[in-house]
Amino acid sequence: MNKTILRACAFLVCVNGGLGLAEEGSLARISGSGDFIELSRQVDGRTLQQSLPLYREGTARYFTAGVGLEERAAKYPPFPLKLVFTAEGKHFLTGVSVSIQSVKGGAALAIPEDRVEGPWLFVDLAPGQYNVTAIHGGSKHVLKGVNVEAGKQQTIYLRWAKDHGLSRPLPSE
Numbered sequence: 001m002n003k004t005i006l007r008a009c010a011f012l013v014c015v016n017g018g019l020g021l022a023e024e025g026s027l028a029r030i031s032g033s034g035d036f037i038e039l040s041r042q043v044d045g046r047t048l049q050q051s052l053p054l055y056r057e058g059t060a061r062y063f064t065a066g067v068g069l070e071e072r073a074a075k076y077p078p079f080p081l082k083l084v085f086t087a088e089g090k091h092f093l094t095g096v097s098v099s100i101q102s103v104k105g106g107a108a109l110a111i112p113e114d115r116v117e118g119p120w121l122f123v124d125l126a127p128g129q130y131n132v133t134a135i136h137g138g139s140k141h142v143l144k145g146v147n148v149e150a151g152k153q154q155t156i157y158l159r160w161a162k163d164h165g166l167s168r169p170l171p172s173e
Contacts, residue, residue: 026074028065030054037063037077041070053115059126060100060109066092066120079122080148083134087160092119096136096158103129103145134158 026041037052050070054063061079065071081100085093096116100123101108111121113136127150132143141158148154 026070028052028074028076030077037065039065039071039074041074052118055111055115057109057111058107061124062109062111062115062122064094064116064118064121066118067094071118076122077124078151078153079124080127080150080153081123081125081130081146082153082155083121083123083132084155084157085116085119085121085134085136085160086157087136088162093136093160094118096121096134098135099133100125100130103131132156136160 026039028037028039030036031038031051031054034054036054039050039052041048052063052065054061065074065076066084083098085096087093094117095113097113098111098116098121099108100111109123109125125148127148130146130148132141132146134141137160139160141160143156143158146154146156
C-alpha cells in the first residue's frame with residue numbers, strides 16, 4: 001500500500017515538474033526595438049521564435065495573443081489590463097473592436113477589429129479608471145469604471161452569447 005502511494009506521489013511530482021518546465025520554456029518579451037512581442041519556446045532542444053505586433057497609440061501600448069497552446073502557455077509582459085473574448089461559453093473570439101476611454105475624458109484608445117487577432121488583448125495603460133466598449137458582430141459590451149492599477153494585472157472576460165462570425169470579409173488568397 002505504501003509503495004503504491006509513493007509511486008503515485010512520484011508520478012504526480014514528475015508530471016507537475018514536466019508541465020512547469022514546458023511553461024517556463026515559453027517566454028514573451030518586448031523586443032529591443034519596442035515594435036513587437038518576441039515569443040520564444042523550446043522544442044526538441046531548439047529555440048523557436050514568433051513575433052506578435054506591439055501597437056502604440058499615444059502613451060498606450062497593446063497586443064493580442066492566445067491563439068494556440070504555445071501562446072496560451074507563455075508568460076507575457078505584465079500589462080495592467082487583459083481582456084479575454086469568448087462566445088457560447090467555450091469559443092475564443094478574435095476580430096473584436098475595442099474602445100477604452102478615461103472616465104476623466106480625453107481621447108479614447110480605439111483598437112480596430114483587424115488588430116485583435118487573438119482572444120487575449122493586453123493593454124498597457126496609465127493607472128486610472130476607464131470605460132471599455134467592445135463590439136463583435138454588432139453586439140456590444142460596455143464596462144464602466146474599470147480600475148487600472150500600477151503593478152497589477154486585471155483580467156476581464158467578455159462573453160458573447162454566440163459567435164457572430166467575421167464582420168469583415170477574409171482577404172483573398
